[in-house]
Amino acid sequence: MENNIKSLKEEFSKLFGTNRQPIIVRSPGRVNIIGEHTDYNNGFVLPASIDKAAYMAISLRDDDEIHLMAFDLNETFTIALKDLKPVGDISWPNYILGAAAQFQKKNITLKGFNAILSSDVPMGAGLSSSAAVECATVFAINELLQTNLDKVEMVLMAQKAEHEYAGVMCGIMDQFASVMGKRDHVIKLDCRSLEYEYVPFKLDGIKILLLNTNVKHSLASSAYNTRRQECEQAVAWIKEHHPEVHSLRDATEAMLDEYVLPKDALIDMRSRFIVQEIARLQQGCEDLKKGDINALGKKMFATHDGLSKMYAVSCKELDYLVDFVRKNDAVIGARMMGGGFGGCTINLVKEDAIDELVALIKPAYEKEMGLPLTYYIASIENGTEIIS
Numbered sequence: 001m002e003n004n005i006k007s008l009k010e011e012f013s014k015l016f017g018t019n020r021q022p023i024i025v026r027s028p029g030r031v032n033i034i035g036e037h038t039d040y041n042n043g044f045v046l047p048a049s050i051d052k053a054a055y056m057a058i059s060l061r062d063d064d065e066i067h068l069m070a071f072d073l074n075e076t077f078t079i080a081l082k083d084l085k086p087v088g089d090i091s092w093p094n095y096i097l098g099a100a101a102q103f104q105k106k107n108i109t110l111k112g113f114n115a116i117l118s119s120d121v122p123m124g125a126g127l128s129s130s131a132a133v134e135c136a137t138v139f140a141i142n143e144l145l146q147t148n149l150d151k152v153e154m155v156l157m158a159q160k161a162e163h164e165y166a167g168v169m170c171g172i173m174d175q176f177a178s179v180m181g182k183r184d185h186v187i188k189l190d191c192r193s194l195e196y197e198y199v200p201f202k203l204d205g206i207k208i209l210l211l212n213t214n215v216k217h218s219l220a221s222s223a224y225n226t227r228r229q230e231c232e233q234a235v236a237w238i239k240e241h242h243p244e245v246h247s248l249r250d251a252t253e254a255m256l257d258e259y260v261l262p263k264d265a266l267i268d269m270r271s272r273f274i275v276q277e278i279a280r281l282q283q284g285c286e287d288l289k290k291g292d293i294n295a296l297g298k299k300m301f302a303t304h305d306g307l308s309k310m311y312a313v314s315c316k317e318l319d320y321l322v323d324f325v326r327k328n329d330a331v332i333g334a335r336m337m338g339g340g341f342g343g344c345t346i347n348l349v350k351e352d353a354i355d356e357l358v359a360l361i362k363p364a365y366e367k368e369m370g371l372p373l374t375y376y377i378a379s380i381e382n383g384t385e386i387i388s
């Protein structure tokens, strides 16, 4: 990345002059070991920030304008502070503008700024490339304006950017992981209280292999919002009898049997997955702490099956990749990761078997699906930071 940072700085001087040197912020993408679609149900998640990240070179301007450039796309965008609102279809400026707008919403006087963005988090791969940009922006503006916001407050602002400027009613996981990540650790996050614990994740001879389907089906964000509503409906039905239940975190399968299943079998199945997944994460996290990685791996496969059959957020490409590795002894656990309908599978694989696995699965997938298969070995790195 050293070279990229150098070219980012050079481009910045070329575009905006040299009178104000930018700061450079790095904000990573994330993986999630287990606990999917549990964040907006107030459950737990187990994510980690990775070595792929968004980089932003940014400095204040003397006027009230925002000048942006997406280095990798060679596109620019300009807007006045007073006109701040979502632009067009979801395009890259929205993640930055949405994050900047959160300062105005907090009645913090926002100033004009110049920013260049570059990212090696693959887009649409389920690695939270958008959260990385939102978090980089909030973190950078906080630094430039010296607003001294605490990290969790910045996480919440970045999440709001996604809600308001990208229209995805996401939970807190992606932004939290990007900002709060810690090298060689996963974060066990309680999405209700936002209490968290770092759990060591350095496994001897095992690596995190991400297999990218290279597909993002168009229903991803609308289906995401629908799932959220389905979960809320289940809670509303339970609440009529148990006012103490505020989210599926508080629900049991017995409650679903009694109050949800008789009303709607589909909503029952969706919410049952969530109740099971919250419990599965708790046990999986204990497996990890005990060093029983095989038990955790089995739960990852179970999560995949639930996401595919009960929560219905998988797709044939993701299912193909998970089914392919299921019988392979070198693969400890695998599942689709993130919101679904495309993106990556996460695989815990014995390091010395990775080359062989890739050599088998890549041509098979490409032949069967007619799409390229790309792969990354992810290492767990620190969360958002100012690097220069």
Ligand code: GLA
Binding pocket: 035, 036, 037, 038, 039, 040, 128, 170, 171, 172, 173, 174, 338, 339, 340
């Ligand atoms: C997306 C959302 C997250 C989370 C996951 C599913 O990544 O942004 O908040 O809900 O999907 O676990």
